[in-house]
Amino acid sequence: MxxxxxxxxxxxxxxxxxxxxxxxxxxxxxxxxxxxxxxxxxxxxxxxxxxxxxxxxxxxxxxxxxxxxxxxxxxxxxxxxxxxxxxxxxxxxxxxxxxxxNSNAVAELVFGLLLFTVRNRYNGKSGTELMGKKLGLLAFGNVPQNVARVAKGFGMDICAYDAYCPQEVFVQQGVQQMTSAEELFRMCDVVSLHIPSTPETKNSINAKLISSMKSNAILVNTARQDVINESELIRTLQERPDLRYVSDLQLAADEEAREKLGDRYFATPKKMGAxxxxxxxxxxxxxxxxxxxxxxxxxxxxxxxx
Ligand code: 3PG
Known part of the structure; x- marks a missing residue:
């Protein structure tokens, strides 16, 4: 063999x-x-x-x-x-x-990206803390369950939405179950994406969801780049200068996003969650x-x- x-x-x-x-x-x-x-x-x-x-x-x-x-x-x-x-x-x-x-590694990177963001990329300006903030996990498989475990240590208030995950899992993990992605985006200070790339999820993170986010919210993507509707993301973040997008996956429109969004967009140069x-x-x-x-x-x- x-x-x-x-x-x-x-x-x-x-x-x-x-x-x-x-x-x-x-x-x-x-x-x-x-x-x-x-x-x-x-x-x-x-x-x-x-x-x-x-x-x-x-x-x-x-x-x-x-x-x-x-x-x-x-x-x-x-x-x-x-x-x-x-x-x-x-x-x-x-x-x-x-x-x-490899899910713990990806989950830890979520916090690497988050701390870098809420502390203003360590530029010396006063940032914010994660404690007490509402974290929304879109999907509730292995990676987001690890994110939830770590988030508990940070004192975050955790909720998740996953149409395919049985209710007992949310109960076992002590995580609030949301009724829709719309509710999750509307209610959370941080939304972390963990959906797979499928015909159903491609481009699904669109202007409607992103524009509904709370003021000063952060969208984190360690899942897949193509779940994001890139043009709608960039346009919505231009309309909402309080929002930030941080990711382990460079947008195809990486240069345009850097130019138009400045410090409110960050992507690791290479996918490195795992x-x-x-x-x-x-x-x-x-x-x-x-x-x-x-x-x-x-x-x-x-x-x-x-
Ligand atoms: C995965 O799907 O397991 C992760 O996205 C990690 O992918 P990688 O092995 O290409 O880093």
């Missing part, structure tokens, strides 16, 4: 070593393709592999066509919008993710173990293209 780790944004080397150990113990060979710049490199690397571990790397039908032996793709992370699931199913390829494995040694180890090793279990026992628990 040949397993390829294909990561444009590499894992910490300690995670790669862990993946190698798991594969060697299982009797599998490991190939590495890191920091590749061209799709042609990936097309070449997949030609004889049986499994691939990826991060946000795009896997489309062309890659699958070039990989006749490919049986399984594991996205070491949560969101799998970078894999063409329909094409995978047509090719008879199992796609999995590793839910929850970029910690711990998250890389958790997600990378989980991916490796899932591949071994798939080939040895037919285990498909985390399959996302059923």
């Amino acid at each position: 040949k397993i390829l780790v294909a990561t444009q944004k590499p894992f910490a080397s300690v995670a790669v070593e862990g993946i190698r150990e798991i594969m060697e113990k299982a009797g599998f060979d490991l190939a590495l393709l890191e920091k590749y710049a061209e799709k042609s490199e990936l097309l070449d690397a997949v030609k004889d592999v049986n499994a691939i571990i990826i991060r946000s790397d795009k896997i489309d039908a062309e890659i699958m066509d070039a990989a006749p032996e490919l049986k399984i793709i594991v996205r070491a992370g949560a969101g799998f919008d970078n894999v063409d699931l329909q094409a995978a199913t047509q090719h008879g390829i199992v796609v999995m993710n590793t839910p929850g494995q 970029q910690t040694a711990e998250a890389n180890i958790n997600a990378g090793l989980a991916a490796a173990n899932q591949i071994v279990a798939f080939f040895k026992d037919g285990e498909t628990r985390f399959q996302v293209n059923k």
Whole structure:
């Protein structure tokens, strides 16, 4: 069995070593393709592999066509919008993710972004505190549940909206359940986005929602860039100079946003929510173990293209 780790944004080397150990113990060979710049490199690397571990790397039908032996793709992370699931199913390829494995890292970055923002980018001017502020989580999966846990330490008042999450989860976590995204945006000082990128959520964070935000509110995005309606975000923030947008994902209109919004827009230069040694180890090793279990026992628990 040949397993390829294909990561444009590499894992910490300690995670790669862990993946190698798991594969060697299982009797599998490991190939590495890191920091590749061209799709042609990936097309070449997949030609004889049986499994691939990826991060946000795009896997489309062309890659699958070039990989006749490919049986399984594991996205070491949560969101799998970078894999063409329909094409995978047509090719008879199992796609999995590793839910929850990198969520603490992303949750911690939410607070990194928030503190940087409420303390005015550490420019010396008087800022504000998080304690007592109302935090709204849009979606209530693994990442936002970790955000809620940390937010309790900051003394924030936490609520969330997630149409797909059972009521008991909100109760267990001691988080107020909102009835709609509209209510969440209207009521909170900070709104943190955790929705996946799907046809339903693309462009869904629009002028209607953003303009309804409380005065001086902050919108945080560590989810996906395409859930934002960019032109409406920029226009609304121009109309509402009290609002701020901070993100782990640069807008496609990054330059325009910087020019028009100045310090009220911040985006990390590279998506780095899950970029910690711990998250890389958790997600990378989980991916490796899932591949071994798939080939040895037919285990498909985390399959996302059923
Ligand atoms: C995820 O979906 O798991 C996160 O967005 C992290 O993505 P990354 O592995 O590309 O950093």
